[in-house]
Amino acid sequence: MKEKNKRNLLPAVLCAMLFLSACGQEQITLEQVLAEQAGQNPTVQVQEKSSIWVHICGAVRYPGIYEMEAGSRIYDVIQAAGGFTEDADTGFHNLAQMVTDEMQVLIPTLEEAKEQGSLRTEITEQSGRININTASAQQLQKLPGIGESKALDIIAYREKYGGFEDIRQIMEVSGIKNAVFEKIEPLITVGK
Structure with a gap:
């Protein structure tokens, strides 16, 4: 009888071990599925802070x-x-x-x-360019092809539209076309 119990016990232990290991794998799979459903990536990612x-x-x-x-x-x-x-x-x-x-x-x-007075608005610290979003009419007139009238038009434009997002936008100001823009492009910035 003892021999018979030993034979029955061995398969029972093996079945129990397989069952327990299968449950563990199922749990990992379930965790992965739940993480994916929640929009999370179950793998750990290391992000470098620049x-x-x-x-x-x-x-x-x-x-x-x-x-x-x-x-x-x-x-x-x-x-x-x-x-x-x-x-x-x-x-x-x-x-x-x-x-x-x-x-x-x-x-x-x-x-x-x-x-320094108003010079701080004329030239940005890094580039040495005239900031068309902050420069006075006098400062704008230092640009080639920009006289008093065009300088005032630039100021009116930036006040009406809340400033320039890009230097190319200056060509939307009346009287400033490609020829003038090509002369002033390396000399201006929007300060961003």
Whole structure:
């Protein structure tokens, strides 16, 4: 009898082991299906955060070079540098502007900003181009082919339509066609 029980016990144990291992596989499959239905990928993905390097100097507590996440704004860099000093011109920059790799951000003091006057709107820090979204009529007249009348038309256009999204849009201003655009194209920016 013992021999008979041993023969019956062995197949029973094997069946139990197969059943348990099959249940485990079924559970994994069920988890994968539920994850897919929920719109999740059941496999682990490692995402690399891209970083950029920004040099901030001037009227901040800790000037220097900072590693920032791509998509950071001037405000974020200022915060990383300990914030403004007491004499900083806090309104000089658009704090919501995104920073780019290798960008330098100079925060002037109130005195320095006063000395520079309206020049800060004329030329962007990186490119040395005239920003057609912020330049005065006088500044626009420094461009070849742009006199007082066309400068005023550019200002009227940007006020009416909320600024230029692309430099080519300047050709929508009355009197500015391809010939003029070709002359001013390397000299202008929309500041984005």
